[in-house]
Amino acid sequence: MLAFLLRRLLTLVPLLLGVTLLAFLLMWLAPGDFLTPMKMQRDIPADLIQQLEADFGLNRPWYVQYGYWLGNVLQLNLGYSWSFKVPVSDLIGSRLFSTFLLSLTSTLFAWVVAIPLGVLAAIYKDSIFDRVSSFLAYAALSIPEFFLALLAVWFAAVTGWFPVGGATSIEYDYLSAGGQFVDRLYHLILPTLVLGIGGVAGLMRVMRANFLDTIRAEYVQTARAKGVPEGVVMFKHVLRNALNPLISAFGFSFSGLLSGALIVEIVMNYPGLGNLIYQALLREDQFVVLASIMLSCVMLVLGNLVADLCLAWSDPRIRLENQE
Amino acid sequence: MKSLLLEVYRRPLGRASLFVLIALYLGALFAGFLATQPVNSQDLAHTYHPPTPIVWHDGGLAVPDYRVVDKSGPRYERTGEYHRLRLLAPGFEYRLLGLLPLQRHLVQPVDPSAKVYLLGSDSTGRCVFSRLVYGSRVSLLIGLVGITITLFLGLLVGGLSGYFGGRIDFFAMRGVEFLMAIPSLYLLLALRSVLAPRFNSDQMFVVIVIILSLIGWAGAARVLRGMSLSLRRRQFVLAAESMGQSPLRILRLHILPNLASYLLVAATLSIPGYILGEAALSFLGLGIAEPASSWGLMLSQAQNIKIFMLNFWWLLTPGVAMFVTVIAFNLLGDVLRDIVDPRMKTQ
Secondary structure (H helix, E strand, C coil): CHHHHHHHHHCHHHHHHHHHHHHHHHHHHCCCCCCHHHHHCCCCCHHHHHHHHHHHCCCCCHHHHHHHHHHHHHCCCCCECCCCCCEHHHHHHHHHHHHHHHHHHHHHHHHHHHHHHHHHHHHCCCCHHHHHHHHHHHHHHHCCHHHHHHHHHHHHHHHCCCCCCCCCCHHHHHCCHHHHHHHHHHHHHHHHHHHHHHHHHHHHHHHHHHHHHHHCCHHHHHHHHCCCCHHHHHHHHHHHHHHHHHHHHHHHHHHHHHHHHHHHHHHCCCCCHHHHHHHHHHHCCHHHHHHHHHHHHHHHHHHHHHHHHHHHHHCCCCCHHHCC | CHHHHHHHHHCHHHHHHHHHHHHHHHHHHCHHHHCCCCCCCCCHHHCCCCCCCCEEECCEEEEEEEEEEECCCCEEEEEEEEEEEEEEEEEEEEEECCCEEEEEEEEEECCCCCCCCECEECCCCCEHHHHHHHHHHHHHHHHHHHHHHHHHHHHHHHHHHHHHCHHHHHHHHHHHHHHHHCCHHHHHHHHHHHHHHHCCHHHHHHHHHHHHHHHHHHHHHHHHHHHHHHHHCCHHHHHHHHCCCCHHHHHHHHHHHHHHHHHHHHHHHHHHHHHHHHHHHHHCCCCCCCCCCCHHHHHHHCCCHHHHHCCHHHHCHHHHHHHHHHHHHHHHHHHHHHHHCHHHCCC
């Protein structure tokens, strides 16, 4: 078990090295750098720009820059955001919380809604409910996310029932602890719905198919034949086995949510990690880009790891040690 | 191939999605013929114009005339007069299929100064309907071109590494895993910022296709590797090998035909990904740029707060078009999969 964990975590090292090197190269290849907009302004003296260039290390070749950056990261120093003028770790820390919250609520929403719907659709197969829900799931999977986000913003603007954007209100700092909690939840409702609907549809379809597959299994027939009540058969025998494949999907959804939220965050103006990376990439704020991309990779690997662990926990037949 | 098409046609869902897709692609091919105005003819006197319905008036087709009542809105009102429309009438010049210079359009007003806005106009007075039709070219083509490149790369890398195994396989698969581990949207953004400034807006289309397929091929390569790995141990491949056929010939004659059905289904089901990818890029202002038109680009206009209150719904039509296209491709893919591989059927 421990060996398995260690091996999986060790794969992170070459991955992170490769990804950051790639990101560094791409940013170096991209024309211009963080100081380009400044150079355009005539009233900024040339020697100031030169000094800034030297400060930022932008006048050195890229591999030297990368070496310095790597050295600092190994000492747990992620650097300093040029545009926000704060340490990258602080910046990402605050954004990570918002994104994590959003990921958590939308995943929860997707699971809580999708599983009962999928089970019901499978139990009452070919009923009106099954047909309608299948159709809706199909439709939901085909709607572009940003289109849905636009509709949500429009809805919020026209009805005034929900905040149009952001993660907190202006008076957030003056609210009591309970008020802050409620305020955050209130701002989370629409982004959660927008992000979660695709998940609901996908999970529901998988759940229904799994459930139908499991109902036909021989042990279910055996259970019924020996007189186990139908409710127990459905929940104890079928549901538990039908959930297995979904649990590995859970980890993937966890890792995908970070980059999946990017567009929704931008459209709904939600101050999350995706929004930050997008802005940083546009401004070529190097250290922010590198740190956030690293973080996304870590989340991806961790997500897959969590998925495997969950699967091993729910299905005793799976032995982690035998896997790659 | 022919029997497959017949089989698709025999199923109601398959037939419906086939018709929708054919209609969409015909619309894109004959965009110039369908459009009522050139793709970027601005008219600042008619911004945020409401959609003009086509009505039967005085023994012929006509559109109502509008006048501005409040310039700050702007708000429009019908004047009660009508402009006559003519079918197959001459209008602005365009090239059919990019070659044939033509002037005929499906509908044009008899009076050339009259404006026809079937879906209203946007913030610079451009006809939303015409831009929608022209934009469909980008969105519809990008899926086809992208999937061709992706499957080619996937087939090349996956097929070869599955067939040869050993060191080639090892390095190819580590590369694939690396590509799959990078959050694709960020890779997309980074690649685009590297490539973009070296190209003008016409070449941008090609750049986007290349970026999207560079990211997409990894998943396809992995699946294809697994399939060719299992095919490799089958008797007919072993027989061909013992007869002394060259590896390339075996790949082409024995392995490729067995992958064909998977390729077809995978292609149909992944085209929506390309359409949505382009739309997302253009929506963020990183893809197709003005004055060219694409569905994602048009949707990004709808973010403008003024539009929210004026003609939001008409600017959302590209989103609806995208939805219809994606759902048609998904349906067609599902139908194809059911035909090719009935075991995979989702009850």
